[in-house]
Amino acid sequence: MGTVVLSGWRWTLPGLVLGALMALAFTPWVHRSSAALPGLLAMGVLAALVAMLSRAARPGQGGWLLWGFATAWFTGGTAWLYVSLHKFGGLPSWLAVLSIVLLSGALALYMAAAGALWVRWRRGQWWADAALFGALWCLAEVARALIFTGFPWASSGYSQVDTPLAALAPWLGVYGIGWVAATLAAALALAAVLRRGLVRAAAMVLGLMLAMQAAQVGGVGQWAQPVGAPLSVSLVQGNVPQNEKFEASFQIQAMGWHADAMLAQRSDLVMAPETVIPLLPEQLPDNFWPPLVRHFQQGGTAALFGVPLGSFKAGYTNSVVGISAGTVQQPGGYYRYNKHHLVPFGEFIPWGFRWFVDLMQMPLGDFTRGPANAPSFEVKGQWVAPNICYEDLFGEDLAARFTQGPTPPPTILANVSNLAWFGEEVIIFQHLQIARLRSLEFQRPSLRATNTGATVVIDHRGQVVAMQPPNTRGVLQASVQGTQGLTPFARWAGPFGLWPLIAAALALLLALVWRPVK
DSSP: HHHHHHHHHHHHHHHHHHHHHHHHTHHHHHHHHOOTHHHHHHHHHHHHHHHOOOOOSHHHHHHHHHHHHHHHHHHHHHTTIIIIIITTTOOHHHHHHHHHHHHHHTTTHHHHHHHHHHHHHHOOOOOHHHHHHHHHHHHHHHHHHHHGGGOOOOOOGGGGTTTTGGGGGHHHHHHHHHHHHHHHHHHHHHHHHHTHHHHHHHHHHHHHHHHHHHHHHHHTTTTEEOSSSSEEEEEOOOOOOHHHHHHHHHHHHHHHHHHHHTTTOOOSSEEEETTTTOOGGGGGGGHHHHHHHHHHHHSOOOOEEEEEEEETTEEEEEEEEESGGGGGTGGGGGOOOOOSOOBBBTTBOOTTHHHHHHHTOSSOOOOOOOOOOOEEEEEEEEEEEEEEEEGGHHHHHHHHHSOSSSSSSSEEEEEOOOOOOSSSSHHHHHHHHHHHHHHHTOOOOOEEEESOOOEEOOOOTEEEEEETTTOOOEEEEEEOOOOEOOOOOHHHHHHTTHHHHHHHHHHHHHHHHHSSOO
8 A cells, every 4th residue: 555655646746847847837037038938838838747647557646646737836826925925924934835835735636636537537549538638627727716716826828828829718718728728738748649640639739720820810700899989098006015005104105106196197097006095085184085086076087096995884895996077976976896806815714714814914804795797987988897906817707797797898907906915026927917818808908007017008909008117116108999899708708607618628528438438
């Protein structure tokens, strides 16, 4: 028995190496060499993983291999959590590192199950086994996105945002892209390992890539059309150090700079970051909140910015306030969006983990959840749909606003964030890739106003058209053209979430597993 356990554990070692390489595909350093390099690296790593997996004789070996792979991948992809846990949360270094590894190891169990099941159900035919691997891969990634509120950071599809597979985004979404990428990589690897069908597999992969590239260049699969006049926008980036954001001695100065920057703009829309005002309106000086509200109610400029709202009795929300001439009659004189998808531990405390949050000593750690289908904010005929921080990681949540929202479908997506909790470079790059993929899924432009970056304007094709340099203070001036029209992804994910994708993967899985052996 001891030999079997040791043999199983031995399979984690190549998995850890491949997982560390996979994590590199989600770093800005690889992207700087070539925009398409992260996608190519991820495809190569997946091919090597499947080649290694094909040598597993028992399901347990496949499980250990993919568990090690996913643990290293997720640990590398979310290593920025160390900054918030240690520097701002006060956890000892060893406990911060251990927390990230344990979280990654727990999330890796979905991939471990996929690896074990693939070894058990494979048939020895490269095309069938590649399809089986892709379906299991998709189900594992979706499980990570949904179970226990979901934490699908660094999902494989984000590595493909600058490859031809990005053309699949408005059809299948990020998890569908990951499904196809995993299947293609597996087809090449298995055809090479089995020494049959390699020419056909290579032709299939190359043909699909060329078709996707031609579709992008030719504008095939474009459902969005320009609507209304472009908006001039001003995106404020304050670059406030996180250790100063909630310190009373620094708050007035930081809020004053942001208020002055917002009031000085003459664009159609000015946006400022998440909790740019870190106090409740009633906690602010008397000469701060009322003049701010009146200015945007009476002028031609609308404003969107982050502020906590609520009370001890009603509960507190992480919110975005919108103020314009059209909000005068609304409660408080402003539009209000309350964050729906809250961050475990950062914004709500899962049952049984109060002790952990007490160790971190982080402020604003327990919010009330907002409604799922929130209204959009109207600005001169454009419908702007706000979301806060990592909410734009969940495209299936945003999709509901296109088909079930109380206002017309969004014409512009808008994200406000404060990533100063997490470091200065990697998470900024990763969050930018996420925002670009959301624009591709819905063929909508995205605005991002952040504290430290990336403060950007992204067009409906997922391309960055204007950007404030990260970790600097300033105001980005740009123009954005809203779009209308529903992509296939918006049509199926809006009413049904990710369930159609799950059903498709399960149907393929059942067809492959129950297929008679020839």
